[in-house]
Each structure stands twice: as structure tokens, then as C-alpha cells.
Amino acid sequence: MRIEELDTPAAIVDLDVMENNIQSIADYCRQHSLKLRPHTKTHKIPEIAKLQVKAGSCGITVAKVGEAEVMAAAGLKDILVAYPVLGEAKTTRLAQLARECKITVSLDSLEVAEGLSVAAHKAGSQIDILLEFDTGMRRCGVETPASLVALGHAVAKLPNLHLAGVLFYPGHVWVRPEEQGPDLERLSERIESMKQAMRANGLDCQTVSGGSTPTAYNSHRIRGVTEIRPGNFVYNDRNELGLHVCGVDQCALRILTTVVSCSVSRRAVIDAGSKTFAADRWLSGEGKGFGLIVEHPDVYFELMSEEHGHLDLSGSSYTARVGDRLTMIPNHACVCVNLHERIFFHRKGVVEATWAVAGRGKLQ
Numbered sequence: 001m002r003i004e005e006l007d008t009p010a011a012i013v014d015l016d017v018m019e020n021n022i023q024s025i026a027d028y029c030r031q032h033s034l035k036l037r038p039h040t041k042t043h044k045i046p047e048i049a050k051l052q053v054k055a056g057s058c059g060i061t062v063a064k065v066g067e068a069e070v071m072a073a074a075g076l077k078d079i080l081v082a083y084p085v086l087g088e089a090k091t092t093r094l095a096q097l098a099r100e101c102k103i104t105v106s107l108d109s110l111e112v113a114e115g116l117s118v119a120a121h122k123a124g125s126q127i128d129i130l131l132e133f134d135t136g137m138r139r140c141g142v143e144t145p146a147s148l149v150a151l152g153h154a155v156a157k158l159p160n161l162h163l164a165g166v167l168f169y170p171g172h173v174w175v176r177p178e179e180q181g182p183d184l185e186r187l188s189e190r191i192e193s194m195k196q197a198m199r200a201n202g203l204d205c206q207t208v209s210g211g212s213t214p215t216a217y218n219s220h221r222i223r224g225v226t227e228i229r230p231g232n233f234v235y236n237d238r239n240e241l242g243l244h245v246c247g248v249d250q251c252a253l254r255i256l257t258t259v260v261s262c263s264v265s266r267r268a269v270i271d272a273g274s275k276t277f278a279a280d281r282w283l284s285g286e287g288k289g290f291g292l293i294v295e296h297p298d299v300y301f302e303l304m305s306e307e308h309g310h311l312d313l314s315g316s317s318y319t320a321r322v323g324d325r326l327t328m329i330p331n332h333a334c335v336c337v338n339l340h341e342r343i344f345f346h347r348k349g350v351v352e353a354t355w356a357v358a359g360r361g362k363l364q
């Protein structure tokens with residue numbers, strides 16, 4: 001079957017582009033002796049996680065226990081849950097999983113560590129811990145070397161946990177790669193002071209896990225990092241395009257849509273709205289629009305209802321007709337694929353595989 005024959009809306013991925021994205025970052029990491037642990041939140045598909053491991057990743061990253069369960073069931077053996085896993089319902093499941101595969105969790109509080117320790121003790125398993133510190137995003141992570149050391153000492157005493165190192169997420173670095181110099185220097189200094197405090201206090205800091213897609217190919221300039229966790233690079237999206245992290249030809253994920261109405265002058269409606277794309281804004285652009293229309297980049301994807309995508313044609317020479325098919329690059333790939341049951345993988349337009357997004361909707 002060719003992609004032109006697929007019913008719409010449909011999420012499609014160009015296998016050549018995706019494989020190239022996977023290989024490029026793996027080669028880069030090999031060249032710079034960095035471990036690669038891609039965040040699988042972007043695809044949520046075990047088949048792709050396995051391709052990433054085959055290309056050289058040391059393991060994978062997830063955000064949810066449910067995602068870890070899906071990946072482990074498919075045979076993935078080394079999983080980092082880069083999220084503070086809290087509450088007995090979740091810790092029990094994760095500690096159980098840690099009997100079958102290597103599980104690491106990032107956290108920034110003793111409450112989370114204690115819960116994991118109790119659960120791992122009950123299950124007779126071990127969970128590795130990375131202490132999260134904030135580098136400027138102001139989301140999760142302790143803020144001072146002293147609080148990192150205090151947490152480290154407390155975690156080191158807890159049964160069935162192993163303190164493996166530290167973790168940060170540089171999601172606040174949101175400029176073009178060539179403009180990241182000052183941010184990379186600030187990150188390096190911050191990491192060095194955290195590492196030094198850990199070591200000076202006799203705490204193990206073997207792993208320093210960082211990385212995002214915008215900073216991915218600059219990771220060798222962040223001193224002290226041992227492993228990176230970019231996720232988005234596997235597909236890329238309009239946010240990465242806006243940051244000049246990739247070009248249109250490196251955006252593997254597209255949404256096929258059909259024009260279903262053109263009755264209002266200089267407007268058109270496609271058969272895909274927020275139920276297909278999710279409502280994330282274009283964070284790296286001027287905040288406007290919900291996707292790039294590959295065939296007509298000058299058409300403004302202005303609004304979304306649940307099932308309607310509202311296109312403003314006033315700035316374009318495009319004369320839409322009912323039945324036209326349009327290909328979109330979504331603003332944010334990760335939230336978009338979470339809405340799709342399956343994705344069609346094609347090579348030069350010929351569908352080669354249909355994979356379920358097995359990790360979608362795993363809220364817990």
C-alpha cells in the first residue's frame with residue numbers, strides 16, 4: 001500500500017529519515033564517548049526503542065511506570081524512569097519490574113527515595129537512583145550542592161537502592177545550537193560544582209545524565225556529562241525546526257490530512273484538529289499556528305476545534321479544493337503521537353510496517 005491510499009487523518013513516519021536520525025546521534029555519541037539513553041516519550045513504540053538499542057544506545061528513558069512496563073514486556077532490559085515515582089501503587093509495580101530488568105529512577109526528594117526503597121525491599125529487587133539537580137529550567141531538581149549532598153547521604157543509607165549518580169534536564173536551553181555557547185558554559189560550571197560536592201563528600205557520581213534534542217549535538221561541550229537522553233530527534237517536529245536543530249527533510253513524522261470544507265472565503269478546513277495534533281503551541285516560533293503544511297508553508301494553520309483544523313489561506317496563493325490531501329509537521333511530536341493508536345512506517349511512500357503506539361496513554 002502507498003501512503004496516498006491511507007485514510008486520513010493518519011500519522012506516517014519516513015523510515016529512511018527516522019533511521020538516519022537514530023544512526024546520526026548514535027555515531028555522534030560514539031565519537032565523543034558519551035552513552036546514549038534516548039527518551040522514548042517521543043515515539044512510545046518498543047520496535048523503535050529496539051532499533052535505538054541496536055544502533056548503540058546503552059538503554060532507554062521513559063517518564064511513566066506504565067511506559068516502563070510496555071518497554072520491559074517487549075524485551076528492553078535497561079530502563080531509566082526520568083521522573084519522581086511516588087505512591088505505593090506505582091512503586092510496587094516498578095519494584096516488581098526491577099526483578100526482571102535494570103531500573104533506574106531520578107528523584108529530588110527523600111519522600112520518593114523512601115517509597116522506592118520500601119517497595120524494592122518488599123519485592124527483593126534493587127533500584128538505581130540518580131539525584132536530579134536543577135540547571136535553570138526550574139521544574140524538578142535540587143538547587144544547591146549542599147542539598148544534593150544531603151539527599152545523597154540519605155539515599156545511600158536506604159536499603160535496596162543504589163546511588164548511581166546525578167541527572168539534569170537542560171530543557172530551558174531553547175536557542176539555536178550555534179547560539180548555545182553561554183548556556184553550555186553555565187551548564188558545565190553547574191555540573192562541575194555538583195560533581196565536586198558529591199565526590200568531596202564520598203558520594204558516587206559515576207553517571208551524569210543530561211541531554212535534550214536542542215543541545216544533543218553540543219553535548220561534548222558540556223563538561224562532565226557521561227550520558228545523554230534526547231528524545232525528540234527520532235522524529236523531530238516544528239519546534240525543532242524553529243530552533244534550526246533540523247531541516248524539514250529530517251522531520252520523519254508527518255500527519256496526513258484531507259481538506260473537507262472550503263465554503264468560507266479564503267479559509268479551508270482539514271479533517272484533523274486537537275484530537276489529532278494536541279494543542280501545543282509553536283514554542284520556538286512566534287507562538288502561532290499548529291503545524292507546518294509541507295505543500296504550502298505559507299498557509300497559516302490558525303485554529304483547532306476537536307475535529308476541525310482551521311486554515312487561513314489569505315497569505316497564500318493556494319486555492320484549496322475539497323478532497324485535497326495536505327501533509328503536516330506537528331508542533332510537538334511527542335504529544336501528537338500519544339493521540340494515535342498506530343503509525344504507518346513507509347519507505348519512499350510504500351508502507352512497510354504498521355506499529356502500535358503501545359506506550360500511549362500510560363498516565364500512571
Ligand SMILES: Cc1ncc(COP(=O)(O)O)c(C=O)c1O
Nearest residue numbers: 039082169212213229230231232
Ligand atoms: C527528563 C527529560 N529527559 C529528556 C527529555 C528529552 O528531551 P527532548 O524532548 O528535547 O528530546 C525530556 C523531554 O521532555 C525530559 O523531560
